[in-house]
Amino acid sequence: MDVWERLGLEKTDDKRSIKRAYAKQLKTLRPDEDPKQFQELREARDEAIYLATYDFDYEYEYYEQEEEEDGEELSSQEETDHSTPHADTLIPSVDQTVENADLERALDEGEPRIDDTYVLTLEEASTEEDLVDGQPSDLAPSLEPIELPYNEGTDETPQADKGEIAEPSNLLGFYEAEIDDITYEQIDDEIESLMGPWSLWDTHEWRRFVNRVRECSFDISNYAEYEILSALGDNLTEAKLESSFKRDARLNILYYLDEEYGWTQNDRRIYAVLPSDQSEVLMDYLRHGEVGVSHGAGDTYYDAFGFPLLTAEHFKDYLGKSDSVYEKYYQKSLSNGKEMKPSWCWPGFLFSPLWLAHRCNDGLEALAGMFYIMALIVLHYGLTSPSLIASVLGTLMIVSVHVIVGIYGRKLVVTTLASSLQDLQNDEKLSREEKLKKLASIGRGGFKALFDFIVGMAGIGLIASIIYRLLI
């Protein structure tokens, strides 16, 4: 018998109605008296939920995420625009007359199909989905139970209440206690200091930290667990430890953490091999059987393929380790954004051409840097011979260029980087691979913008001096 037939239900992706149909069927039989039928029914339900989850929900969760992320409501027209092309491109449509059995076989063979009715039901369902399975973690529901009386015994309890019952003296205090005393940033900092080059590799320090986060909410503690795992993946695998400094101390920490969290070899291997964002997605899948849902700090979002959208981590991964300065700048751009204030930068001032050439770090741009220096030398000598005014003017020009780089250089780099990164993330036409390719050029984009600015200034100066010479 077909699963849908067993449930007495039309094919659907709506988990709620699958459950409802299951409940209805369940009441016609007694699990304790008819275990065989019950098992059949249950298996049919599980299968139906599985089909509903993995054939349909997948992209929708992504769009829900985006809606939440943007914080703006997409009109139903837009929503249709989003969903239809995806359903078309990812899942070839088939005729409605295809037998159920055929469809299932096709699904089993990893050949997903869909017929038109599904697209229709889905559009309806995606709004209902918000109510049933949507999980916006707003705080409002958690505040509701406050109305419930904190009453320990029913009134008819014959034995007198002995007063041993804990009665929170004030509910406000209770709520204060509920708030975690550590933030995501603090966790990052702690892990960095525990793992960093100056770490003492002291198990007690780790124990103190782990105990602290393990007392916090699941949100915080899961985040910390993932962060520790990913940091371990980078630094603390057994293979890497073989010849390292303070090997035993490090191994002890590893064993302690393994015991505390109950990690398996697999967990750590995942983190050692994959970039941390991807491994988080995989771990989520392994542990919760779900993909494409944000977790932890809430700043990781996933694209339609279940891969995380680009973050600071990618800078590190794809720009190479020596370029960690980009990551730092990106982080700065996140915190300061476009409102970042210009600030004095000594290297930018003293070595502006060399500094830029070093940062741009690209063949062509290095040549352009050389050109800039040559141009200034030529300009300088050209100006010194005819008159004193010209040489003073030239020197002032060079100094002012340096000052401008010193003051505005940093801001220009950071803001350009931030805005072009945002553009890239919001670009829906590009595939993930293309985005990654582009990322490298964006990483240098900030400096390039500054460089263009300076070359422009130098060019103007050069032209001005030529005109000046001609006029004289």
Place this chain on the structure above:
Amino acid sequence: MAIVGIDLGTTNSLVSYWSDDGPKLIPNALKSFLTPSVVGVDDQGDILIGEVAKERLITHPHLTIGDFKRTMGSDKQVTLGGASSHSYQFRPEELSAFVLRSLKADAEQHLGEEVTGAIISVPAYFNDIQRKATIDAGKLAGLKVDSLINEPTAAALAYGLNEVDESQFLIFDLGGGTFDVSILDKYDNVMEVRATAGDNFLGGNDFRDLLVETLAGDNKVDLEALSASDKNKLIRLAELVKKDLSAREDATYSALISDVKLEGSFSRDRFEELTSTLRRRLRVPMERAINDATLRPENIDNVVMVGGSSRMPMIRRMVGRLFQKLPLSHLNPDEIVALGAAVQTGLKTRNAALEDVVMTDVCPYTLGTSAVVDDNYDNLVIVPIIERNAVVPISESQQFFTIRDKQTQINLDIYQGENMRPEDNILLGDLKVDVPAAAAGKEGVDVRFTYDINGALEVEVKVLSTDKIVRKIFKNQANLSDEDLEKRFKALSGIKLHPREHTENAVLIAKAERIYAESLKTQRDYVRSLILDFEQVITDQSNRDLDKVREQFSQNLAQLENNMFDMD
């Protein structure tokens, strides 16, 4: 002919029934719903149960025993009475049977009819052996145990009946000796247990024991050197301090133990720091249950606190912090399990009011057999057949083949547990099946595990080539055989329980004797005179003011006790 629900707890037990107005608790002879799970022997060789026995823990430590639920399913025998003329040896099943007998008597008194059947709640994480021991205890008490119900499931039934439809909630059940977590999904009057996890050796008593150690350490008392009676005194003191810390920030205590005056104060912060390891152990089952239910913490709509130990503020705060939700405890955490057991009796007897409600439960652990899965024949691993948190009843099968040429027998060891290596799991039993001799891998068996709603496992093995079937229902060596059970039932029936109608007086005297043991000098004399006077009144049948005298006696005792454990 009634069926009752029974919550057979580590520290307290309750009995309940399904009435037309829903689940109801049955009070005992002392008008209290809670009967302490303590069993003792009195000077006449009668068995004392409940409050009386609890009071005698200090005065007669060798004649009294509590906390025996933790030894359920083991062979550990307890000797009550020692060298005295009334000496008994009891198994944990028998001790539980006494408590059940007393509860049965209470129920029969209250309902006015014979109680024949019972649904007993057990910790969800009780294994097969412990469950069977519980059923045996019921039989020994003359009760037909219709089914067992998992404690968190029972709590969920009681909670879920009044709950709005459509919710996913987590039951946090921290009792005296065990800890269970269950996640339930309720929709359309279907209550579905999604996952269960727990720790059989983690409960309020562990918190108390830590406190005992610390109190002893603070006052330089050597725990090892203490007599049983003094140790029980110290445990009682710790219990009081623990309860007091639930109500206020600081508890001051003073008590006399083996002529040493224990004095000092204990702050809540210190207690919380002391027990942080225990609190972290509470996390593990919660995480596992959430993961097994393929949920995320934020999907849990409500957390329901069950069990007396869930009253500790730090436990609530921890749960509140973990889920970022105020945990619910509007139903009395001591009573909710018993109420749920009553609901289950209603479901079992198909009460009209519950016609529409369906409950499905899960098997909390993995069941499997050991087998070789790679080329190394010495490397035995567990092959799971029923995975943990599968909905019961369930029947699953798997095929196994011979590994050697001319092998004539296949030996199946049946295990329960989550570990990969067989030796790390609990062996439930084994089964030997003869197969025709043939080349390796030619002969095989189809092994079918059937796990029923009460947690009984049946293994059916079918030889593929001959269709020969071998069946076995598992019963562990640690459990009693049928003949043994019969024999012990007869023996137990011969032992008299202390008459129910005298319970109240007996409790007061036991309490007074405890106070006598705890006090010194003039106070002792006073208590002794009180006791003797009271006994005089009891034996003097002519006194019609017995109730009044008893009231006075009880008030005097209460006053004495307040002076002794002045907690402020």
